[in-house]
Amino acid sequence: MHYKIYIFIFLSFTFLVSCSTNVNKSYNTEISIAEEKEIIVQKKILINEMAKASIKLHKITWPILLANKQKCKDNRKKSYGSLFADVNDLPEEDKKIFLTLFNSNIDPKYFYKYHVDGFPIILSIAKDSPAYNAGLLKNDIILEINEKNTKNFRKKLLFILENKQNLTLKILRGKEEIKVNMLGIQSCSYNVQVLPSGFPNAFADGEKVFITMAAIKLAQTNDELAFLIGHELAHNILHYKNFDANEANLLAIDYLDKPKIRQIKSILVWSNESREVEADIEGMHLAFKAGFSLENVNDYWRRLSVFNPELIKNSINIYKSNAYRAALINKTLKKLKEQANE
Ligand SMILES: [Zn+2]
Known part of the structure; x- marks a missing residue:
């Protein structure tokens, strides 16, 4: 081949390459500008949703914390x-x-x-x-x-x-x-916060309670959320016995906060099946005392079983099956209502 043809091919190739590189460059710049904008859009939605869910939890939590203040007498901090x-x-x-x-x-x-x-x-x-x-x-x-x-x-x-x-x-x-x-008043001033997570779950770490965003969205009534909150508060009150929580540390929009070991003695608290049963029962007492009827709480477990069929009849890890929990809830509720009528 003649060298001029080589040059021609070479030039046209470079031209093509540089041309497509330019296209890619502007394409990529456009995408990265849009990406930056989208980050802001998604963060705004996240922070708004955190605030909305925290407000929902706050309205359910305060009556429970206040109605059960006798159980947190050792907390010197007011609310x-x-x-x-x-x-x-x-x-x-x-x-x-x-x-x-x-x-x-x-x-x-x-x-x-x-x-x-x-x-x-x-x-x-x-x-x-x-x-x-x-x-x-x-x-x-x-x-x-x-x-x-x-x-x-x-x-x-x-x-x-x-x-x-x-x-x-x-x-x-x-x-x-x-x-x-x-003037502050006595209450169980544990912080109940939202944890941005796609898995319906809840955690207690001795000072705080975290309810995941997925659990909040899965729950359809305040009673269902009151049950979840009550269960985790019961862990804090019965098992951690750390009454140093305070309202100043209640973080509504901090999407990075998560359950952690807040005190050395917390390491000694390992939950097991009997503690879980205990928290279910005590949690219902806490929520019932605050005026939640708890009638439809089992719907939450039934809904959860649609996502996790293996939980219907099997105990997994430290948790009893969803069917067991529903049966336990019915029995506990019956007892609570009998006691209320006495
Ligand atoms: Zn538990």
Whole structure:
């Protein structure tokens, strides 16, 4: 072949290659820009769903914690019945998302005045709690905590809870600045949080209770969730006996928090089949005392069995079969109702 043809082939090949590389490059750039945008979209959905599910849990949890306060007499920390989200609950890269979701209506002058990255927002106030009686409302923005700015908000709140001081908050509601004052009350102040996971499950680690997102979505009534929460609280109360939990550490939107060994003595708590049965029974007592009827709780296990047929009649690991648990629940509920009528 003539060398000119070689050159021609070579040139056209390079041309083709560079041309397609350019196409790939712009194609890839476009995709990576869209990917970055999509990350924000998905994070926003995640954080919103975390907040929504946490609010749902909070409304069910508070009555249980309060009704059973006698069982947590050793907890010296008081509770206010509030659930809030703070900018520092999220990783650094998500702080802008927090501002968009929860701080977008705040006049910029407040950011200059208080020198903070973001303001804590009230997500939920439990009915008849100290925060409720003080007049706090969902979506209130917290400007000041005991006359100080909200930097390290959770640390400041913990200090107040530990020292049993009054909690005074200056809040922003629309354009109005309002001061509210409240006194903590005794409750079982365990934190019940959402764990983003696709498997319906729940965990207790001595201080916190985690209910997975899948379990929250699988449950169809508050009774079903009250049962799950009661079961895990029963582990904390009966088996861990660690009464150091506090409301300042209740994280509603922190999607990275998970069950962990919080104290050395927790390592000694291994659950087994008899502890699981005990937690089912005691958990029902806790939830029933708070006014949950628990009539339809077995529907949860029946629904779970559709996803995990092997659980219908077999004990797996430390858990009794779903059928056994349903039978145990029926028997316990019958007893609870008899006792209530006595
Ligand atoms: Zn358990």
